[in-house]
Amino acid sequence: MKDTLKTGKYELSAEVIQSNYKKFMSLCKLFKGRTEQLEQMYDGLTEERVLFAPGSSYNYFHNAIVGGYVDHVLRVIDFAKKEYDHFKALGLYTDNFTVEELLFAAMHHDLGKLGYPGQGKEHYVPCKSDWHIKNQGKIYEKNENIPNMPIQDTSLFLLQTYGIPLTFNEYFAIKTHDGLYDDTNKPFLVSWNISGKQRSNISNILHNADMAAARYEFEQWNEHTNSLNLDRLEDSSFSSNVTESKQIVVRSSYKNKKTETDTRWKDLSSSFNETFSSK
Numbered sequence: 001m002k003d004t005l006k007t008g009k010y011e012l013s014a015e016v017i018q019s020n021y022k023k024f025m026s027l028c029k030l031f032k033g034r035t036e037q038l039e040q041m042y043d044g045l046t047e048e049r050v051l052f053a054p055g056s057s058y059n060y061f062h063n064a065i066v067g068g069y070v071d072h073v074l075r076v077i078d079f080a081k082k083e084y085d086h087f088k089a090l091g092l093y094t095d096n097f098t099v100e101e102l103l104f105a106a107m108h109h110d111l112g113k114l115g116y117p118g119q120g121k122e123h124y125v126p127c128k129s130d131w132h133i134k135n136q137g138k139i140y141e142k143n144e145n146i147p148n149m150p151i152q153d154t155s156l157f158l159l160q161t162y163g164i165p166l167t168f169n170e171y172f173a174i175k176t177h178d179g180l181y182d183d184t185n186k187p188f189l190v191s192w193n194i195s196g197k198q199r200s201n202i203s204n205i206l207h208n209a210d211m212a213a214a215r216y217e218f219e220q221w222n223e224h225t226n227s228l229n230l231d232r233l234e235d236s237s238f239s240s241n242v243t244e245s246k247q248i249v250v251r252s253s254y255k256n257k258k259t260e261t262d263t264r265w266k267d268l269s270s271s272f273n274e275t276f277s278s279k
C-alpha cells in the first residue's frame with residue numbers, strides 16, 4: 001500500500017496555456033452580433049488575467065492551477081455539446097433553446113472567476129499562507145479587494161457592464177448552473193407545482209457538463225498526485241462475498257484496474273444487451 005504523500009505535480013505547460021487561450025478567444029466569433037463586445041470585455045479584463053486565472057482555489061477542487069480557468073471553460077463547452085447530443089439521443093426535449101445559447105452560457109458560466117475590471121481586481125489571488133498551502137491545499141484565495149458576490153452574479157454583472165445582451169435561456173443557465181449545490185437556486189429549480197416546473201433543459205445540460213468537467217479535472221490532479229490515495233480501497237469490501245466484491249471494487253490507481261474492469265464490463269454489457277434487446 002502506498003503512503004498518502006503526494007507523488008507528483010499537476011500543471012499545464014506554457015504551450016497548452018497559450019493554445020487554450022487562442023482557442024478560447026476564437027470562440028467569441030461564434031456569437032455573431034456580440035463578438036466585438038465579447039472581445040472588448042476580455043481585453044478589458046486583460047490577456048494576462050484570462051491566460052493565467054485558475055479554475056478554483058483548493059488543489060482538490062478542480063484546476064486550481066495557472067491557466068486552469070480557460071482550460072476548465074473549454075472543457076465545459078465541449079462537454080455541454082456532448083451532453084446536448086446525449087439528451088437528444090435519449091429523447092429529451094431540446095427544442096426550446098438553441099445550441100448558440102447553450103454554448104454561450106457554457107463559455108460564460110464561470111466568468112465571475114476572472115474578477116472585476118481594473119488592476120488588482122482578479123477574483124483569485126495566490127494564497128499567502130504557507131501553512132494553508134501545505135496543510136490544506138489552498139493554492140489561491142478570494143481577493144479581498146472585490147465585492148462579496150456569488151460568482152454567477154458577478155458573471156452576469158460583467159456581461160451587462162460590457163453591454164453584452166443575453167437571452168432569457170442564457171441568463172437562466174448561467175445563474176443556475178451550480179444546480180442544487182447553490183441554495184439560492186432553490187426557488188428556480190425546486191417546485192412542487194406544475195407552473196414552477198423548469199421550462200427547458202438548458203440549465204440541467206450545463207450543470208451536468210460543469211460537474212463532469214470539474215470531476216475530470218479533479219481526477220487528472222489525483223492521477224498526478226495520488227492525493228486521494230485509492231490504494232486504500234484495494235482490499236475494501238462491501239459485500240459478504242469477498243471474491244465477488246473484489247472483482248468489481250474500484251481498484252488502486254486508475255491504470256492498474258483496467259483489465260479487470262474491462263472484463264467485468266464486457267460480461268455486464270452482454271447480459272444488459274440481451275435483456276434490453278428481448279424487450
Ligand SMILES: [Fe+2]
Pocket residue numbers: 109110151177178210
Ligand atoms: Fe461554476
Ligand SMILES: [Fe+2]
Pocket residue numbers: 072076109110210
Ligand atoms: Fe465551472
